[in-house]
Amino acid sequence: MSTSTSPKPKILLLGEIIHAQKEWQGLSDIAELVTAESKNREEFIHDLSTKYSDVTAIYRTLFSVGITGRFDEDLVRHFPKSLKFVGHFGAGYDQIDVHALSAQGIQISNTPNAVVPGTADTNIFLVIGALRNFSYGQYQLRQNKWLSSVELGHDPQGKVLGILGMGGIGQAVRDRAVPLGFDKIIYYNRRRLPADLEKDSEYKPTIDELLAEADVISINVPLNKETKHLINKETISKMKDGVVIVNTARGPVINEQDLVDGLESGKIGAVGLDVFEHEPVINPGLLNNPRTLLLPHMGTHSYESRFDMENLVIENLRSGLTTGKLITLVPEQQGAF
Known part of the structure; x- marks a missing residue:
């Protein structure tokens, strides 16, 4: 049969x-x-x-x-x-x-x-490197110059870290940032986290409140119609002078030309980027600015x-x-x- x-x-x-x-x-x-x-x-x-x-x-x-x-x-x-x-x-x-x-x-x-550990580690590398002005030091070192006119950087102590997007990566960034000694970690999310997940962070009900208070802004939101060009000329104007911006999410979340303009005007103190609006093509204004710490989308490159x-x-x-x-x-x- x-x-x-x-x-x-x-x-x-x-x-x-x-x-x-x-x-x-x-x-x-x-x-x-x-x-x-x-x-x-x-x-x-x-x-x-x-x-x-x-x-x-x-x-x-x-x-x-x-x-x-x-x-x-x-x-x-x-x-x-x-x-x-x-x-x-x-x-x-x-x-x-x-x-x-x-x-x-x-x-x-x-x-x-699966992407959380690697991306969060990369995020913290960019936060510290941009804060401390390591990119400028490296830039000069490769030109055989030793701290020639490299401005002093900043330590996390006394600073406010603002996290835009508190999903898995945002939470992992927060957990890694706590031991660094930030004065405060604040976050904005579409929905406030439950108390057991909020832990060492303070919720801000609007993006504008976060932008106004943060010394360092970590972008950890997904890319969609609502978040495309979330960081632009208008939102940058609401930030502190000398703000540090880090992005390991998606490049188009930032209007890259507005970011370059902010760097050149001094409104933005430094940036740490692992993603770019038109990658692999990078805005020359980013490539040629020594206050940019740039990686070629290496968050999960392990x-x-x-x-x-x-x-x-x-x-x-x-x-x-x-x-x-x-x-x-x-x-x-x-x-x-």
Whole structure:
């Protein structure tokens, strides 16, 4: 007597898994693993109606945007009816139109927890480096000058750290900043944190109140329509003279030209940036200013962070295929599935 078994659901990999290959191959016990061969967006759209027409899940790497383009409404309408899950590699998901996928009943996960330690560590490096004027010292040292006209920096003691966005990364930045001796740590968030999470920080009900009080402003908000160019000429004018601004979130949260203008006028004392508005293209006004401490988006540029991120996508897809629900649904979808 013969028995038949249902075919395994297919997972389509967009891009490359580098560090969690063993874990990725482990998914083969419940799914057929398919690596996309499309060379560009046009070809990918065609393949969605042919060889990828029956995929159940997509593993989307951040760098695959160079092939598929954004997961926008135009692309989503070509997705097969079989697609139920998209596991996105990265905490930020501004390359994805969540509304368009939700309308198709497709769940989306990101990797918020996996990026927290590396990004928060980078954030603190930029805070200290910008405060202490280390970028200016390094700039001169590479010109064979030794502290020639390098202005004195500042210690955290007696200063107010303002955190814009108190999600996982914002909270981790706060926890790492407490031992540094800031006089006060304040934060703004869409919703005030519960008392047990607020800990060593003070809530400010408006952004303007935070901007007016903070000596150092740490930007830890997601990028969306509301936060694009959140930091601009107007908001900078509300800050203290000589303010230090650090951004490890997303580049377009800051209007980069307004930031340059603030630096050149002296309104902004220094900046520490790991992200840029048009990266990898950097505004020359930032590159040529010695009071800018700049990194090429290295917040999660460590083996541990990348492995944890890759593995969390895999865990999400396994959960989706076995339970019908992803583990770390993006906030817009939480409670909807």
